[in-house]
Amino acid sequence: MSLKFRFALLQTSLLFLILLGVNFFIYYLFIENNSRNETQSIERKAAKLLLQENIIQHPEYWENPFLLKDFLVANELIRLIGPDSTVQKEIYTDETLLQRPAKYIPSTVPTSKLVSTDNGFCLYVQTPIIEDERQIATLEIARKLVILNDNVQVLFLALFYTTLGALVLSIIFGYIYSTLVFNPIHRLAQTMESIQKSGTFKRLEVKSSRSKDEIAQLGHTFNEMIGRLEQHFDQQKQFLADASHELRTPLTIIESYARLLQRWASNDPQLREEAIEAILSESVRLRELTKSLLTIADSDERQRVDWKEFDMRPLLQATAASIQLTFDREVKLQLPDNGSKMKMIGDPEKIKQLLIILLDNAVKYSQKPIQIHAQDEARSIRIAVIDEGIGIDKEDIPRLFDRFYRVDKARSRKNGGVGLGLAIAESIVKLHAGTLSVQSEIGEGTQVEIKLPKG
Template identity: 45%
Template sequence: MSLKLKITLGVTVGLMLILFISFTFVYYMFIRVTTKGEADLLKEKAKALLMKDLPSHPEYWQNNSQMEELLIPQEMLRYIAPDSKVIHQIYSDEKLLRYPVTYVNKETVTVETASDGIFVFVKMPVFKEGHQIATLEIGRSLRRLGEYADMLISVLLLTSIGTLILALIGGYFYTNVLFRPLQHFVSTMQNIEQSGSFRHIPLPAKKTNDEMILLGATFNRMIDRLQDMFQKQEQFLADASHELRTPLTIIESYASLLRRWASHDETLREEALEAIISESAQLKLLTQNLLSLTDVVRENCEQEVTFDLLPLARQIVTSLRITSGREIEIQSEPDQQELQMAGDSNKIRQLLIILLDNALKYSQQKVILSIGLTEDQWVVLEVIDQGIGIAESDIPHLFDRFYRSDKARNRKQGGAGLGLAIAQHIVQKHGGSIELKSRLGEGTSAIVKLPATCQ
């Protein structure tokens, strides 16, 4: 059963229940108010008869003409003795006589419902010299009320049937209009499933706060993100394949050269071995970077420990000075002896190495590492070089995987275009931000802001 049909039937059933309760209440109140009004009239009539002192004037009952003046059609008067025997009675409707005779000692109102009508009986005690001697009963047949009640039931039934028919028809067309955007959603999703291409759900130019419109806008944003992620994944696979294929091709070529020609040529053999070793190292570095990037994407700032950043930075700078033979300067506040921060010290080490290594690759002059702490407890790291710089158009893409502004020069320098992507993920997992500022020929500045406590 479709959702549209379920909603239509559900609304119809709910409306049936509401109508049943409402119409039952209307019918009950109609009968109750009408019979109460008739009972009040009979009470007044009974009081008027009691004022005539019926026990002392039996001639009223012997001469029916006097009582019949107070008797209207479809009515009955009874004078009941204490033994529940009828002493006197007059009537204009025999149907009233079929109800049992009862003697009561207090005012009583009884309503009887039968297939041929509604009957109201009022009984009042009759007193003489302070003692009850009989019961006066007045009964009235509310035949017209029964007819009106039957008519009311017919009207309510016809109204209910008409309302339900209109509810079914109106509900069906309304759900068609209501579910039209949902049908577009389903159709678009089926097209995406069948064709494998990303599509948007068409939305009206004038957007409203309608839930369906909001759902469509959310779906379109999700499609945009999925399409972007899919394109990045395709680009990542293509770039990774290219980066892996290049060293493997070189290694294969030199291995074939060794097998064919270099067994007796020492110079050629050394050249081939050097190339194989170099490309193997490049391949190993690329593999490590890919694994590192995967780990960074998957992990959050789980290794939260408090450590001193200054000794860690000094140790890294010292190591890079030795391995690169370059001048690297650390700048910090003169009176700053320590800088405590919370996070993963291994990831922060990796971050500093990536930034400093990039600065050393693309600069032949001194590299500066500036470390500071702001008043609102943010650690600021800035790596400054005076190298070749980066074109302004390339800066937004530098954090993309495998992106390189100068592929030939990066290949020569040994980079694979993953370092800044890894650095960005490390910073993001620590709840910080990273920014690059650069101009061609004037150098580059990498600015990192990290919270002193892990986010």
């Protein structure tokens, strides 16, 4: 059974239960209202018989029903019941009312009883007869409610066919509505199945008329998810292609020089020295490239981060001193003057790696001193690495963090870069829920600013 048919069936079942309750309420209210009116009419008749006609003191009324023609109408029964539940006097125009045995009911007020028989509803009303402040008998007037019985049949048929029509319409319109509701879900399932079989990314067509309902939101969310998966897939393909290209270059060089050594360099010291130097250089490059690839692979795994609270001030000082000593370049570090600790929660080793990447780029493309400006803000730590080097074209800035992207491939190869440093830096910043931005002008230098939250 399909989901839309079950939805229509459930909707019809709920409607049936609601209509059933409403019908019972209407039926009960109709019977109750009519029986109350009939009861009041009979009580008024009993009062006239006891007060005006004094039927108790005139036995001739019981012997000649014609004398009560104004009171005894069709389908009625009038009888006098003694304290021992015996019928002392009775007259009637409908024998079916005699089927209910006489029963004396002690009471000070009139009582009524609506009885359902095979011939319809009958109403029995008993009025106590009081003498010397005690009940000596009961006057019972019964009436077969012919009009009520006819109206009940009409009401029953009306309610039955109305309910039946409502249920049929509910099934039809419920199925149509459920079809409209579940069609987008069906298309979603078909699209997902198609993606699974073909391996290509597809999107749902979301109608503009349904731009604000939940189904449309589901479609938009699905399309956004597919877009992200497609982007991630394309990035992975590009990454594999770029990685293969980058790995193939040093391996080809190593293989070429190794063959050169094997064939010609054994007796030529100069050629042998050149081959060994090239092999060593490319081996080092290959090792650094492999290390960078492993770093990128690890950077997406949050569980490998050693989260702890640490002071950024000594980390900046130690990193700046290390770069200055390693490259013999001046690094100017500007820290807050108050001397307080710059505490934050994160992985100090990865933050140090981030700083080294930024400082290493600044050293490669600038001959002047490097500046580091650090600010301790209320909820974050802001660090800017500034150089006065060759700068970067504005068109290249948006792609700086793409893996293997290099502004000047020849110059980067000469300096040993593989285009992964800033990609690693960006992943570290994202891992710490921070932001990274670049501002640069050709010939004037570059400023890379990172903002890391403290908590």
